[in-house]
Amino acid sequence: MKLKVKVMDVEQGQQEIVLNQELSHEMCLETGERVIVKYNGNEITCIIDESRRISKNTIILYHESAQKLNVKTGQMVDIRPAIKPAGIDYIKKKIRNESLNRMEITEIIANVLEEKLSNAELSAFITSIEINGMSPEETLYLTEEIYNSGEHMEWNSEKTVSIHSVGGVSGDRITMLATPILATLGYTVPKTATRAISSASGTIDAMEVLCNVTLNKKQIMEVIKKTKGCVAWGGAVNLAIADDKLIKIRNPLQLDPQPLVLSSIMAKKKAEGAKHVLIDVPFGRGAKILDLKNAEIISKSFRELGKGLGINTIVTLTDGSKPVLNEIGPSFEAKAVLEILEGKRKDKLYEKAVEMTAILYSNVEKISLEKAKQIIVQTITSGKALKKFQDIIIAQGGKIITSASIKHAKIKRIIKSTEHGIVSHLDNKNIARIARALGAPGDKQAGLIIKVATNQRITPGTELYEIYANSQENINEALRLMNDYRIIELQRLVYSIE
Amino acid sequence: MKLKVKVMDVEQGQQEIVLNQELSHEMCLETGERVIVKYNGNEITCIIDESRRISKNTIILYHESAQKLNVKTGQMVDIRPAIKPAGIDYIKKKIRNESLNRMEITEIIANVLEEKLSNAELSAFITSIEINGMSPEETLYLTEEIYNSGEHMEWNSEKTVSIHSVGGVSGDRITMLATPILATLGYTVPKTATRAISSASGTIDAMEVLCNVTLNKKQIMEVIKKTKGCVAWGGAVNLAIADDKLIKIRNPLQLDPQPLVLSSIMAKKKAEGAKHVLIDVPFGRGAKILDLKNAEIISKSFRELGKGLGINTIVTLTDGSKPVLNEIGPSFEAKAVLEILEGKRKDKLYEKAVEMTAILYSNVEKISLEKAKQIIVQTITSGKALKKFQDIIIAQGGKIITSASIKHAKIKRIIKSTEHGIVSHLDNKNIARIARALGAPGDKQAGLIIKVATNQRITPGTELYEIYANSQENINEALRLMNDYRIIELQRLVYSIE
Numbered sequence: 002m003k004l005k006v007k008v009m010d011v012e013q014g015q016q017e018i019v020l021n022q023e024l025s026h027e028m029c030l031e032t033g034e035r036v037i038v039k040y041n042g043n044e045i046t047c048i049i050d051e052s053r054r055i056s057k058n059t060i061i062l063y064h065e066s067a068q069k070l071n072v073k074t075g076q077m078v079d080i081r082p083a084i085k086p087a088g089i090d091y092i093k094k095k096i097r098n099e100s101l102n103r104m105e106i107t108e109i110i111a112n113v114l115e116e117k118l119s120n121a122e123l124s125a126f127i128t129s130i131e132i133n134g135m136s137p138e139e140t141l142y143l144t145e146e147i148y149n150s151g152e153h154m155e156w157n158s159e160k161t162v163s164i165h166s167v168g169g170v171s172g173d174r175i176t177m178l179a180t181p182i183l184a185t186l187g188y189t190v191p192k193t194a195t196r197a198i199s200s201a202s203g204t205i206d207a208m209e210v211l212c213n214v215t216l217n218k219k220q221i222m223e224v225i226k227k228t229k230g231c232v233a234w235g236g237a238v239n240l241a242i243a244d245d246k247l248i249k250i251r252n253p254l255q256l257d258p259q260p261l262v263l264s265s266i267m268a269k270k271k272a273e274g275a276k277h278v279l280i281d282v283p284f285g286r287g288a289k290i291l292d293l294k295n296a297e298i299i300s301k302s303f304r305e306l307g308k309g310l311g312i313n314t315i316v317t318l319t320d321g322s323k324p325v326l327n328e329i330g331p332s333f334e335a336k337a338v339l340e341i342l343e344g345k346r347k348d349k350l351y352e353k354a355v356e357m358t359a360i361l362y363s364n365v366e367k368i369s370l371e372k373a374k375q376i377i378v379q380t381i382t383s384g385k386a387l388k389k390f391q392d393i394i395i396a397q398g399g400k401i402i403t404s405a406s407i408k409h410a411k412i413k414r415i416i417k418s419t420e421h422g423i424v425s426h427l428d429n430k431n432i433a434r435i436a437r438a439l440g441a442p443g444d445k446q447a448g449l450i451i452k453v454a455t456n457q458r459i460t461p462g463t464e465l466y467e468i469y470a471n472s473q474e475n476i477n478e479a480l481r482l483m484n485d486y487r488i489i490e491l492q493r494l495v496y497s498i499e
Numbered sequence: 500m501k502l503k504v505k506v507m508d509v510e511q512g513q514q515e516i517v518l519n520q521e522l523s524h525e526m527c528l529e530t531g532e533r534v535i536v537k538y539n540g541n542e543i544t545c546i547i548d549e550s551r552r553i554s555k556n557t558i559i560l561y562h563e564s565a566q567k568l569n570v571k572t573g574q575m576v577d578i579r580p581a582i583k584p585a586g587i588d589y590i591k592k593k594i595r596n597e598s599l600n601r602m603e604i605t606e607i608i609a610n611v612l613e614e615k616l617s618n619a620e621l622s623a624f625i626t627s628i629e630i631n632g633m634s635p636e637e638t639l640y641l642t643e644e645i646y647n648s649g650e651h652m653e654w655n656s657e658k659t660v661s662i663h664s665v666g667g668v669s670g671d672r673i674t675m676l677a678t679p680i681l682a683t684l685g686y687t688v689p690k691t692a693t694r695a696i697s698s699a700s701g702t703i704d705a706m707e708v709l710c711n712v713t714l715n716k717k718q719i720m721e722v723i724k725k726t727k728g729c730v731a732w733g734g735a736v737n738l739a740i741a742d743d744k745l746i747k748i749r750n751p752l753q754l755d756p757q758p759l760v761l762s763s764i765m766a767k768k769k770a771e772g773a774k775h776v777l778i779d780v781p782f783g784r785g786a787k788i789l790d791l792k793n794a795e796i797i798s799k800s801f802r803e804l805g806k807g808l809g810i811n812t813i814v815t816l817t818d819g820s821k822p823v824l825n826e827i828g829p830s831f832e833a834k835a836v837l838e839i840l841e842g843k844r845k846d847k848l849y850e851k852a853v854e855m856t857a858i859l860y861s862n863v864e865k866i867s868l869e870k871a872k873q874i875i876v877q878t879i880t881s882g883k884a885l886k887k888f889q890d891i892i893i894a895q896g897g898k899i900i901t902s903a904s905i906k907h908a909k910i911k912r913i914i915k916s917t918e919h920g921i922v923s924h925l926d927n928k929n930i931a932r933i934a935r936a937l938g939a940p941g942d943k944q945a946g947l948i949i950k951v952a953t954n955q956r957i958t959p960g961t962e963l964y965e966i967y968a969n970s971q972e973n974i975n976e977a978l979r980l981m982n983d984y985r986i987i988e989l990q991r992l993v994y995s996i997e
Contacts, residue, residue, distance in 0.1 A: 009507060009509075010552055010553075011507075011517050011548075011550040011552050011553060011559060012549075012550045012551065012552060013548070019509050026694075026941070027941045028941065029695075029935060029940065029941050031696075031750055031751065032747055032751070033747065033748070033750065033751025033752075034751055050509075050511070051510075052509040052510045052562075053510065054508055054509050054510060054562055055508075055509060061509060064550075064552055089752070093752075093753075093754075096626060096629055096630060096754070098630070119618070119751065120617070120618050120619040120622070121618040121619060121621070121622035121748050121751065121752060122622070122751075122752060123619070124618070124619035124620070124622040124623050124626070125622050125623070125625070125626040125752055125754070127623070128594060128622070128623040128626040128627055128630075129626055129630065131594055132594060132596070132626075132627065132630045132631065133630065196524075197527075198529075249530055249531065250531070250619050252529055252531065253529065253530070253531025253532055253617065253619065253620075254531075254587070254591075254619060254620060254623055255591075256591075256594070256623070437527060442527065443524070443525045443526065443527050
């Protein structure tokens with residue numbers, strides 16, 4: 002069937018085309034089925050969408066498809082029905098709770114990469130994994146396929162390391178500290194990270210306050226060559242293309258099936274070329290992992306998967322029920338990191354960063370944890386870690402900056418208590434909600450500073466926290482949200498009388 | 500945020516808009532999340548798609564959304580982030596295998612109707628039902644909500660009936676016979692049906708050979724007023740709008756979770772205004788339901804659901820392992836129906852139609868099945884059912900037509916056996932594949948005629964079947980497929996030596 006092309010100059014994640022509805026019915030095709038579109042020797046498989054509003058001799062192609070075919074509006078393409086990609090049968094196997102073998106997982110990921118699967122089909126795959134799970138073998142195959150789907154970095158050093166947190170805890174900026182500390186100690190630390198998804202700031206959002214983070218593979222290799230350390234945005238490096246496509250479906254649905262969390266993280270660690278990996282699993286109320294039992298289960302899976310991938314994998318289970326920093330928001334967090342390296346503060350973030358890096362260091366060097374801690378602390382007190390961090394910032398296109406010069410958003414409000422009580426809980430999820438209402442992470446200067454700690458006694462008038470935004474509208478929105486989403490909870494004998 | 504509209508003049512099943520990627524990241528929004536789009540007092544919730552290829556001050560709206568907002572290219576709309584529809588939380592409950600209450604199911608279906616759920620979210624819902632199932636209560640709530648989502652037909656007569664097959668069997672044209680037979684007996688028979696999805700011909704494809712089937716509610720009511728019977732395309736009546744939206748996702752995935760099959764069929768029967776319903780469940784190799792056990796399970800569910808809906812529901816379990824007719828394709832099947840009503844043939848279709856209508860009739864009239872069969876046969880032999888069918892065809896805009904005047908496709912090939920053996924199986928799925936390759940159901944004259952029966956002894960040269968198409972290309976395609984998809988299987992002692 003010959004059809005005249007009309008190109009819509011926007012991208013469509015899936016390779017979709019639009020056909021006249023009547024025509025597609027005549028061809029016994031339906032929305033969601035596939036056709037092969039051919040032009041001048043090129044051919045691609047596309048998913049059909051139907052419209053009554055285009056003529057029967059026309060086909061609408063979106064930007065990417067038109068580009069792949071090298072075709073322009075007005076030219077003629079040939080279409081014919083395509084058979085279903087085999088991956089769909091294997092997705093249905095997973096729906097029936099049958100195990101997938103390596104070939105089947107390879108085929109699904111190949112179909113994902115060729116954009117032969119629709120969002121609905123990918124969603125069915127993710128949902129079936131959420132419900133039916135995956136065996137350790139399936140998870141390993143999946144991780145290897147995701148690893149194979151993207152770029153790889155290789156380093157001469159056996160001492161290439163990476164620290165990664167499963168996430169969900171505000172102010173958990175460990176890797177911004179661990180990277181210069183470990184690089185100071187001679188390790189290669191090619192850290193890639195993501196921007197915030199639901200939190201107030203990801204590692205990348207905070208790092209971006211100090212320098213450029215959008216580096217390609219070549220640029221990362223140059224930074225590492227100069228400094229041994231790097232903190233780059235994973236989204237610019239294509240370390241695991243298949244994973245990016247799955248995440249596009251997972252994020253809006255907020256579905257985090259454990260096998261996909263595992264494969265996503267570990268495929269990227271392997272692609273970073275890490276030989277030793279420390280995975281931090283914060284657990285507790287308000288964190289992603291709710292209790293110790295679940296933290297232990299996922300910890301075991303990480304270690305098993307690491308073994309399969311040939312990566313020395315250490316897992317730490319840490320308290321994720323409270324924020325790691327009292328200051329939340331990209332600039333606030335970047336400032337805190339600098340203050341620690343400048344020797345100006347020794348708070349929970351300092352302690353956690355020392356502990357994490359020492360655990361990794363003692364494991365690789367086969368020395369005691371105490372000894373390792375002494376060495377780590379020495380990198381900070383000597384100023385070497387700060388110097389290394391400045392080198393990394395400069396290598397990534399930034400300027401030398403001191404903590405004192407980092408600015409916060411211009412409008413500030415102090416939130417005071419109206420009640421008596423004892424602080425029993427600081428809620429990570431609600432902190433993220435309020436911080437996002439204030440403009441973070443898009444507005445790097447927006448955020449909040451918590452002024453109380455758990456178990457602290459408060460009275461009416463006690464300052465609870467300060468909020469910062471660059472627009473009155475955002476301040477108002479945050480104030481409005483505070484009624485429904487409480488950052489601070491008080492211990493009470495009687496919670497309500499109804 | 501004010502943005503300039505660019506309208507894309509095509510429909511998009513989901514209410515999607517396209518934003519500049521950078522802008523959406525600045526707003527902390529992602530593909531798959533939602534915004535409220537406002538124009539001149541109107542507002543709708545839309546799902547975000549991102550593009551790098553539009554400018555930051557532009558928003559792309561598709562036809563339906565632009566129409567709902569009454570906005571044109573170049574005008575300015577206001578957008579702001581929307582909260583997630585509550586239905587998503589309930590879908591996630593189902594993913595966690597928790598039961599949904601009536602309010603939760605009402606909300607999901609409301610979100611479906613408002614087009615607030617993306618294809619990926621609907622797919623997650625369908626997949627979770629496929630894996631976790633639904634209780635009888637959940638299925639009843641879902642059916643009632645689907646019923647509520649569309650138009651309803653009401654009739655004065657308590658004797659309003661409908662026959663429906665779960666499907667999957669070639670040539671199963673029972674309702675084209677049952678409708679005039681039961682209408683002759685004074686019943687109201689407002690039958691709505693679908694076009695073929697994966698088969699060679701649906702009831703509607705065959706009926707369309709004889710008359711118009713695209714009737715709206717008013718037109719159906721007029722046909723029924725004149726003749727008491729009608730065979731109309733459900734797609735033109737909007738009897739269960741929510742179901743149509745779910746089917747758009749289910750069909751390409753070929754996911755038929757039992758609760759959705761039940762709710763889809765029974766909501767439409769209730770919307771037809773049927774007081775008595777006969778559901779035929781063909782089972783066996785090559786049918787949708789594979790064995791007696793599964794047929795019994797679904798039968799029980801149909802009866803239970805019918806009870807909840809206040810519909811007298813009878814279920815028949817029938818042999819679905821072979822085609823009901825030897826002639827397959829819309830014109831072939833319409834011709835066979837006419838020949839039966841003309842008294843020219845008494846084959847398996849004749850027998851099944853007599854049996855089915857008699858079961859329903861004896862149940863409603865509270866007479867013996869034998870007595871009912873006599874009365875049914877009498878409607879045929881007397882010519883009354885043929886006369887009634889002609890009246891219905893004329894009321895639906897057709898002309899009086901005899902079986903002899905129905906034409907087949909012009910190119911014919913006879914397929915002969917090359918082996919000795921005994922026919923052990925005629926495969927419904929492969930018959931549908933070959934018939935579709937020949938052009939059915941799009942080309943109404945295309946199809947095939949099977950010349951052998953199961954248990955028949957054949958020798959090299961025995962005529963197995965004839966294929967008909969209107970283009971040599973389709974004949975060639977069918978011949979090519981025959982190697983992989985065998986319509987006729989022979990009994991063998993040794994199947995292969997390897």
